[in-house]
Amino acid sequence: MLAKPAKGRNDLVPIGVLAQRTGLAVSAIRYYEERGLIASIRTGGNQRRFLRSDIRRLSFILIAQRLGLGLTEIEREMASLPHGRTPTVLDWQRISRSLRSEIDSRIQLLTRTRNKLDECIGCGCLSLDRCQLYNKEDRASAAGPGPRFVLD
Amino acid sequence: MLAKPAKGRNDLVPIGVLAQRTGLAVSAIRYYEERGLIASIRTGGNQRRFLRSDIRRLSFILIAQRLGLGLTEIEREMASLPHGRTPTVLDWQRISRSLRSEIDSRIQLLTRTRNKLDECIGCGCLSLDRCQLYNKEDRASAAGPGPRFVLD
DNA sequence: CCTTGACCTCAAGTCAGCTTGAGGTTGCAT
DNA sequence: ATGCAACCTCAAGCTGACTTGAGGTCAAGG
Secondary structure, three states, rough: OOOOOOOOOOOOEEEEEHHHHOOOHHHHHHHHHHHOOOEEEEEEOEEEEOOOHHHHHHHHHHHHHOOOOOHHHHHHHHHOOOOOOOOOHHHHHHHHHHHHHEEEEHOOOOOOHHHHHHHHHHOOOOOOOOOOOOOHHHOOOOOOHHHOOOOO | OOOOOOOOOEEEEOOHHHHHHOOOOOOHHHHHHOOOOOOOOOOOOOOOOOOOOHHHHHHHHHHHHHHHHOOOHHHHHOOOOOOOOOOOHHHHHHHHHHHHHHHHHHHHHHHHHHHHHHHHHHHHOOOOOOOOOHHHHOOOOOOOOOHOOOOO
């Protein structure tokens, strides 16, 4: 047999390693597991063991969060992957592209808002009646997710 | 005396009018009062009366929220106005300009993120170690306010 | 063998920005 | 005078994304 350097140490890691590698708190990872975003198996002594590849799953969560997605949306995005499988490069690319359009529309919205604000500075009104800025049609879409996301 | 059309009806309005004019719930307005964002006086029967100009204050709150500011920040912005005075057109302009730069930097951040994501789609990595996207320095700034705003 | 640190489970708490509900009062039109 | 919508207070609940705490177990080194 050829000397294969692969199988580099066991693939199962405890939760602390994931925490260290991702910067997440242990409690957060447990919470994600509870939410079904990642899965683990248990040792004889009831401790969680994760796949090393779950670091990537967690990275994805973190990145998607940065883009303003909520865990529920992330879950949906994740679920679009072949069941249980850890994502391949191609999967990541597909999802990344969907995130990209997310960002795009967010930028567009902000830009529109900025333009309206510019007009507004011109007139100085900030009146609900007349101000372009305050327009029900695209309320609640600029700020990203959060408590007040569901304004309308 | 000249016929002055001013003083158009009494300047004090009950909370329901404010609610109708702004689209806010009555409970929300009461909450804002509790937070000190607007003030009211009371009638003999302990009902709130607001100044008509508070509609504009509330508009400002709404608009600032759309731009992603939290109530605390809005409070600070408001407090920068001459004490108790209802803002003039000039005040609004000053504040609007400050909001504008808020939006500007937000757009910039998103644009940078998008560019990184583009590189990322190229390499397909999404790895915490190497990915440009996942970079502590400007974490937590893209998503706007919300529960997870304080990431670092 | 024993200690220490990493791990475990629940339950409850936190923050923001409100809403909902119960139970009671006011004020304007008829 | 009365009816009823609009107002009041205060306490508790809600969502999202976690954290904190109490009280206990596991695993590896000295």
